[in-house]
Amino acid sequence: MIYRQVFDVLNLGLVILDEGLHVCYWNRWMTRHSGFDCENIIGSPLLEFFPDLDTKYFNRSVRSVFKFGSFVFMSQKLHKYLFKFEKKVSGFQHMQQSVTMGPIKDKDNVVEHVFIVIQDVTEMAAYEKKLHNMNIKDGLTGVYNRRYLETRLKDEFDRHKRYCHALSVIMFDIDHFKSINDTFGHQYGDFVLKEVSATALDTLRVNDALARYGGEEFCCILPETTISSAMMVAERIRKNVESQENRFESTMTSAKVTISLGVSELCEITDTHEMLLKKADDALYKAKREGRNRVVSMTLF
Amino acid sequence: MEGNDDSTFSELEIDTLQEIMNIAFGQASADLAEVINVFIVLSVPALRLKKAVSLSEFIRVEIGDLKDFKIVEQSYWGKSKGVALLAFPHEAELELIAMFREDSDMGIDSDMSDELDNEMLIEIGNILIGACVSKMAELLKDVVTFVPPRVITGEQLSEAFVENRFEREARVILLKTLFQIEGRELSGHLFLVNSLDSIHTLKDALRAFWKQYE
Known part of the structure; x- marks a missing residue:
């Protein structure tokens, strides 16, 4: 030819x-x-x-x-x-x-x-792929960033409206993180952020999404999950962080790390995804007020 | 055959063209059933001669609120150039994607699901448009080539869209049909817009088609 x-x-x-x-x-x-x-x-x-x-x-x-x-x-x-x-x-x-x-x-x-x-x-x-990851992932911890969280939450919310599947979120933050930073330095603080997010990620399912919401605050979206199941997941994350002490040992130092978690589920009266986040955030602050290192849920208001 | 005016079509020519489209779409839907295991009902196509500049407004009126629509757009070239627009309302789009996904063997990366939905829609659109346009070309003894399709939102169907393809004042043939997937509440609109650059060639093809029945 x-x-x-x-x-x-x-x-x-x-x-x-x-x-x-x-x-x-x-x-x-x-x-x-x-x-x-x-x-x-x-x-x-x-x-x-x-x-x-x-x-x-x-x-x-x-x-x-x-x-x-x-x-x-x-x-x-x-x-x-x-x-x-x-x-x-x-x-x-x-x-x-x-x-x-x-x-x-x-x-x-x-x-x-x-x-x-x-x-x-x-x-x-x-x-x-690299550009896409830079756009949706948090540079320090490698979990999703807040921009991705907001888009994904809205998509899951729309899916919930269409198919009426359950949808829950968990908000959590690291207890006394400021004091960890002040006592052991920012480098160790960054190390703790990475280890806490990795521990949470290990506990979640493939279809769940974990994002760094800001500072030491994280948010997990749990599609097709009721509040009772989400509470169990939250409790598992809390226990894993509390019990895996060796995870927080670095060459620099080691600190006792715990987290507080707030859980909420979308129900008929939470008619926006922002409201769902707000409920989880309110629950998180309640957990803080009640003594930290615990899971609190917000259901009906 | 009547219609010696070179700048427009006679009634008989329009009827013939409509009949060709009807046969083409009938064959396309039978062949699609064989290839993709889905029976697509294509309604009798309606044909209009329009000025390019009035196209987007015409489509807007035909479909209604374009806001919730996604459109697969694909250009093709044969003896004349044309563009196919396959418009799905949002609900139909999701069902169509789910239906094809069931029948494919691919894993989906949830990080990019929106983008992948568009890619899936492009593939579905390519099959449907390819089947209809190729059958039409076959009956007109034409050979067409296609450029890769793309997805636009209903809102992007503006005048600029038309200006990039046809002269504003140029006349085009617009063909519209409603397609429906049998057994499902799933339908959309297909528009084929052909330029009249080579009206003589089209008239010759129509004459040749007509001669078969004389």
């Missing part, structure tokens, strides 16, 4: 398949990243070499190109990659790919082949 001279120097993967998904063309970029020579793969069914591709999505996409003669644009954000090629860049294990599939028609306008163009977008995806 005369165009091979061009296709083989492209910094893109190019694959051509027939309707039985046999490989008709495999450019050098594909050989470089897959390790399969074109001499070996051409003429063979693609799925024999890449069994992972036998997914609903891939089959549907190829079928739609043959059926409609239309194009498929496969987004990296949604699918990460089509061909599983190893490439370790900033947290990614595999090459991130943006993929386009389209028809190759004969002179009678019949789709005889489908082409697949693969673009390596790993570096771009890594930058995007």
Whole structure:
């Protein structure tokens, strides 16, 4: 094929398949990243070499190109990659790919082949991920920041309105944090913030969200959780912080660290997400007033 | 065939075009059922000749309050250029995404769920638009290529949107249809806007189509 001279120097993967998904063309970029020579793969069914591709999505996409003669644009954000090629860049294990599939028609306008163009977008995806994380995470503790918390809480609130699922939040802060800072220094204070947030994070489920609300105050969003379950989670966090004393030993010093927690659940009379936070905050201050190192809930007002 | 005026369409030409769309959408919905296991009912398409400048206002009137709508927008090129707009009300958008997600095999990163919802909507829109436009092109013996679609909000459908694609005073063919997913309370609007840059080519294609039945 005369165009091979061009296709083989492209910094893109190019694959051509027939309707039985046999490989008709495999450019050098594909050989470089897959390790399969074109001499070996051409003429063979693609799925024999890449069994992972036998997914609903891939089959549907190829079928739609043959059926409609239309194009498929496969987004990296949604699918990460089509061909599983190893490439370790900033947290990614595999090459991130943006993929386009389209028809190759004969002179009678019949789709005889489908082409697949693969673009390596790993570096771009890594930058995007880094920027995204900087935008939603707290630089010191690595948990979510307040901006993310507010957006997420509003989304969860809207979801609650639509599906009537339970929604609870926990607000907590570190007892006598000012005194820890004043006594042991800000560096140790930062260390305590990191360890408390890591302890809370270890206690929460994957779908819960933990955010630094400000200073030494944190907030957990617990979707689909009633107040009684949220109280149990809060109590577990409190106990874990109180009991894991060795977690707060640093090379500098060690202090006894405890936290106070306030819990609230969204109910019919809390009609805004701000009110839900306010209730948890009121409960937190009640816990402080009642002697700290405890969990207090606010239900109906 | 009547309609020798080169700058506009005769009634017969409009009827023929409407009939072509009707057949195309019928075929598209049958093929979509096979490819995505979902039966989509496309209503009989209505055809209008409009000035580009009046498009967004026309769509606004047709749909109603655009505030709660998301629109998948995709440009295509064949013998003439066009843009497809697939508009979903918010509730339908969420149900459509949930329906396709069930049928896919992907994990979702909750940090980016909004953005991923848009990506999912783009993929769904690409399939629906691709099916309808390709079938239409096939009947008109045309070959179309598409650019990747994008999602805009109803509020972004402004005059600027039109100006970027067509001359303000240029005439366009606007085709609208209502689509509905069978067995679900889920519907949206599909608008296809085609430029009349190559009206002669379209007239020739219509003539060729008509000849099959003479």
